Amino acid sequence: MENNRSDVKDADVLIVGAGASGGVAALELIRRGFSVVCLEQGDWALNDDFTGDKPQWELARLKQWNSAPNTRAAASDYPIDTTESPIEPLMYNGVGGSTILFSGHWVRAMPSDFRVRTLDGVADDWPFQYEDLRPFYDEITHHIGASGLEGDPAYPDSHTFPLPPLPIGKYGLTAAKGMDKLGWHWWPAPNAIASRKFKDRGACVRYGSCESGCPSGAKASTDLTHLREAVELGVKVITGARVRHLTINDQGLVTGAEYIDRDGKIQHQAAGVTVLAANGIGTPRILLNSTSTLFPNGLANSSGLVGKRLMVHPYASVYGTYEDDLETYLGPTGQALQSMHFYETDTDRGFVRGGKWNLMPTGGPLTHTLWNRDTNWNESFGPAFHNRLRSTFGRYTEWGITTEDLPEEHNEVIIGDSFDSDGIPAPKIRYKISENTRRLLDFHVARAVEAHEAAGATSIEPIPVVRESGWHLLGTARMGTDPANSVVDEWGRTHDVPNLFVIDGSVFVTSTGVNPTATIMAVALRAMRHLADNRNDQRTAL
Amino acid sequence: MENQLLDNDQRRVLAAVADVLIPTNNEMPSATDAGVTENLIDMVLGYRADLVPAFLDALTDCSGKDPSTALDEMANKCPEKFEALTLLTSAAYFQSAKVKAALNYNPAPRTAIDDVDTYIDMLADVVERGFTIR
Numbered sequence: 132m133e134n135n136r137s138d139v140k141d142a143d144v145l146i147v148g149a150g151a152s153g154g155v156a157a158l159e160l161i162r163r164g165f166s167v168v169c170l171e172q173g174d175w176a177l178n179d180d181f182t183g184d185k186p187q188w189e190l191a192r193l194k195q196w197n198s199a200p201n202t203r204a205a206a207s208d209y210p211i212d213t214t215e216s217p218i219e220p221l222m223y224n225g226v227g228g229s230t231i232l233f234s235g236h237w238v239r240a241m242p243s244d245f246r247v248r249t250l251d252g253v254a255d256d257w258p259f260q261y262e263d264l265r266p267f268y269d270e271i272t273h274h275i276g277a278s279g280l281e282g283d284p285a286y287p288d289s290h291t292f293p294l295p296p297l298p299i300g301k302y303g304l305t306a307a308k309g310m311d312k313l314g315w316h317w318w319p320a321p322n323a324i325a326s327r328k329f330k331d332r333g334a335c336v337r338y339g340s341c342e343s344g345c346p347s348g349a350k351a352s353t354d355l356t357h358l359r360e361a362v363e364l365g366v367k368v369i370t371g372a373r374v375r376h377l378t379i380n381d382q383g384l385v386t387g388a389e390y391i392d393r394d395g396k397i398q399h400q401a402a403g404v405t406v407l408a409a410n411g412i413g414t415p416r417i418l419l420n421s422t423s424t425l426f427p428n429g430l431a432n433s434s435g436l437v438g439k440r441l442m443v444h445p446y447a448s449v450y451g452t453y454e455d456d457l458e459t460y461l462g463p464t465g466q467a468l469q470s471m472h473f474y475e476t477d478t479d480r481g482f483v484r485g486g487k488w489n490l491m492p493t494g495g496p497l498t499h500t501l502w503n504r505d506t507n508w509n510e511s512f513g514p515a516f517h518n519r520l521r522s523t524f525g526r527y528t529e530w531g532i533t534t535e536d537l538p539e540e541h542n543e544v545i546i547g548d549s550f551d552s553d554g555i556p557a558p559k560i561r562y563k564i565s566e567n568t569r570r571l572l573d574f575h576v577a578r579a580v581e582a583h584e585a586a587g588a589t590s591i592e593p594i595p596v597v598r599e600s601g602w603h604l605l606g607t608a609r610m611g612t613d614p615a616n617s618v619v620d621e622w623g624r625t626h627d628v629p630n631l632f633v634i635d636g637s638v639f640v641t642s643t644g645v646n647p648t649a650t651i652m653a654v655a656l657r658a659m660r661h662l663a664d665n666r667n668d669q670r671t672a673l
Numbered sequence: 674m675e676n677q678l679l680d681n682d683q684r685r686v687l688a689a690v691a692d693v694l695i696p697t698n699n700e701m702p703s704a705t706d707a708g709v710t711e712n713l714i715d716m717v718l719g720y721r722a723d724l725v726p727a728f729l730d731a732l733t734d735c736s737g738k739d740p741s742t743a744l745d746e747m748a749n750k751c752p753e754k755f756e757a758l759t760l761l762t763s764a765a766y767f768q769s770a771k772v773k774a775a776l777n778y779n780p781a782p783r784t785a786i787d788d789v790d791t792y793i794d795m796l797a798d799v800v801e802r803g804f805t806i807r
């Protein structure tokens with residue numbers, strides 16, 4: 132795999148970020164004949180780098196392979212000031228981006244997600260509809276080798292999967308019986324994890340370590356699904372490259388990016404078109420750091436909305452303990468079941484919109500014996516150590532709730548007071564959980580308690596807001612048709628700079644109530660295909 | 674043995690504290706019975722070098738004191754040391770073959786066997802119940 136400095140002096144397209152959307156862009160554009168350079172601040176990872184199949188796994192996932200960059204503090208990470216946020220942002224900085232550590236929940240948004248203003252009178256409608264995105268969902272799902280079962284009645288189409296669903300296991304069956312007692316929707320969950328060998332990836336062998344990297348290569352991280360092929364076709368991925376700012380010419384076009392290489396030297400990559408794919412925090416950070424006489428408030432920020440409207444999906448966990456050993460240490464992690472029963476608005480509940488539930492396992496034994504600083508240590512150790520272990524290990528399962536938070540301008544990414552290890556100003560997030568989301572969380576947690584009760588749980592532990600849950604970084608460079616109240620158009624092109632695109636989760640108009648990776652990748656594919664189809668009309672800086 | 678961070682005195686302190694943290698019970702071995710103070714603690718210290726200073730400080734703080742009293746004091750006054758001590762002691766415990774056997778812990782790898790047959794009839798009811806799509 133090539134990790135060398137670019138020998139493409141002037142690229143047709145520069146992509147910043149080699150994650151979910153960057154991987155999609157790289158493969159689509161190289162296939163369409165563009166010369167492509169991709170800057171990535173981290174490195175390639177090999178399957179053997181991950182520890183899920185090794186004795187140190189449970190320790191490494193708390194530090195070296197932790198999902199929070201502020202905890203991991205690797206050389207490729209940048210600090211994020213979270214002192215004004217109840218949610219810690221999670222991400223991975225390296226080739227594959229956060230798909231390296233994501234749990235692989237492969238969930239489409241619902242049709243109503245694209246029309247929340249029309250249906251619920253809140254936020255804004257997207258500039259396109261579910262049907263516009265559907266072919267791109269289909270294409271990506273079959274390209275990456277997602278596992279799932281056709282026919283979920285929650286969707287208007289019986290979309291297919293190239294692989295059968297992963298096993299729901301004993302705990303999945305137990306939970307499903309509970310949902311049936313209540314008459315609530317459930318379905319074997321779709322996952323971006325191969326249930327059988329797919330292309331050059333092996334099948335899942337159930338380590339359950341998805342959130343700290345997949346050692347068997349079954350999980351569809353984009354280093355495996357897109358970027359290896361893209362490199363083989365000619366994409367130059369420059370690793371260890373941290374972008375300081377984008378550069379512009381006097382016509383107001385982006386000419387590329389200035390970055391710091393792994394030797395600490397300043398480099399410049401020139402390109403005709405630049406595509407930002409650095410996630411909902413990294414992308415606004417770069418735009419806000421790219422100030423100039425022409426763009427004194429940051430690039431593409433005439434609306435003032437770069438960094439605004441941050442949405443992070445506050446997440447609740449409701450754990451149930453069961454009498455029988457349900458093998459809840461087995462993966463994937465990954466979701467066994469999902470439920471959309473309370474996804475849509477019912478105003479009688481006192482809030483709008485809803486959330487998606489996922490049933491998940493709970494890991495190895497160490498997870499069940501960690502000390503919480505808020506408790507007396509005698510509740511965790513001594514005789515309690517064995518009691519806790521016996522009651523939870525293999526018997527403890529989670530209904531996790533992904534909640535739709537609506538866009539609010541006071542929730543934002545700004546440039547903070549700190550700097551990364553290369554001296555580049557680092558971001559700060561300011562985020563508050565809204566009253567609508569609070570009510571939504573309360574309602575869903577209460578229902579998930581009922582679901583565990585119906586399934587026969589002997590004890591139930593709700594966690595109304597999980598701090599370390601900010602996987603879904605959305606909305607900070609929103610799409611729209613009006614340059615006064617949006618940053619990019621429906622194809623990801625910034626209104627202010629015609630050869631600058633944003634294609635990551637920043638462009639989300641609303642957050643939806645589902646895990647966003649499938650939508651991020653479908654939106655990115657739609658945007659990059661449009662760019663390629665209309666290349667003759669595209670202004671460039673070269 | 675090479676690469677051992679702990680001397681004999683530190684191992685004795687750890688043994689006393691570890692058996693308070695993880696005593697024996699009817700089904701499970703104690704920390705020392707599981708071999709925590711032998712090679713297992715060295716193994717996990719190697720996995721988390723970032724925690725070694727706090728762990729060693731924790732042992733120093735416990736030296737010459739009643740283990741329970743020392744743990745009480747540490748949990749209240751130096752929680753980062755308490756976390757390092759308890760996390761690494763527990764992690765070493767779970768590396769033990771005796772412990773895995775006592776837990777009946779049969780971890781992956783395992784083949785992902787299709788189990789749709791176990792719930793396909795239930796799904797017919799889910800489909801029949803329907804869903805209102807907006």
